[in-house]
Amino acid sequence: MIEHDERDDYDDEPWRGKLAPERVLRWPSSVMWAFGVLQFIFAQTGMIMLITTTVLLEFIDGDQTLAGLWRAVRSDPAFWLVPLLWLLATVWTLLLIRAANDMRRYRRYRSVLAAVIMSMFSVPFFYLAVIQIPIGAWILLVLTRRDVRARFELPAVNGGPTPLKRKAP
Numbered sequence: 001m002i003e004h005d006e007r008d009d010y011d012d013e014p015w016r017g018k019l020a021p022e023r024v025l026r027w028p029s030s031v032m033w034a035f036g037v038l039q040f041i042f043a044q045t046g047m048i049m050l051i052t053t054t055v056l057l058e059f060i061d062g063d064q065t066l067a068g069l070w071r072a073v074r075s076d077p078a079f080w081l082v083p084l085l086w087l088l089a090t091v092w093t094l095l096l097i098r099a100a101n102d103m104r105r106y107r108r109y110r111s112v113l114a115a116v117i118m119s120m121f122s123v124p125f126f127y128l129a130v131i132q133i134p135i136g137a138w139i140l141l142v143l144t145r146r147d148v149r150a151r152f153e154l155p156a157v158n159g160g161p162t163p164l165k166r167k168a169p
Contacts (some may be wrong), residue, residue, distance in 0.1 A: 024148055027103040028139040032119060035132055036096035037128040042125040043089040050082065089124035109143075116140055 099115030104106045120136035122129035142148060 024142060024145070025103050025106070028135075028142050029100045032103065032116065032139060033097055033100035034129065035119065035135070036093050036100055039123070039125055040090070040093040040097065040126065043086065043093055045126065047082075047086040049125070083149055085124075092118065092123050103139075103143075106152050106154070109149065112152075113143060116143065 096115050096119050099108070099112050103112045116139045119139075120129075120133050122132045130163050
């Protein structure tokens with residue numbers, strides 16, 4: 001006959017329940033912010049590398065002057081597409097960083113949800129999708145908890161936006 005030994009219950013801590021909503025989003029927001037910064041760095045360095053290699057290859061291989069190179073590149077449609085894509089990627093990553101900061105402060109629930117879904121697309125460095133898709137799913141699960149959603153609906157603490165008060169007649 002097997003008897004229960006109370007010494008085996010050392011890891012059962014009934015007083016340690018779920019984390020408070022104030023602490024739940026600390027790690028997810030930090031991870032989302034870190035990946036947003038990483039994507040931002042990749043977008044900037046990738047653009048610099050693309051421009052420098054393109055200009056150097058055209059200048060060296062084409063045996064052109066700078067004015068001739070400028071005329072040749074300016075007429076190319078890709079010349080206008082690359083800066084547009086760079087701008088889009090930069091804005092995309094800055095939105096992710098801002099949403100991670102908003103998540104940490106429990107502000108703008110809908111925009112935070114949209115940014116988490118955006119982070120799962122892993123723009124501009126698609127190779128990070130292997131990591132960002134599971135992290136995005138984890139953050140979405142955390143954000144859909146009832147207590148976390150309720151915390152977003154409360155007025156923010158420490159100088160956050162407060163609900164409008166009605167003026168006395």
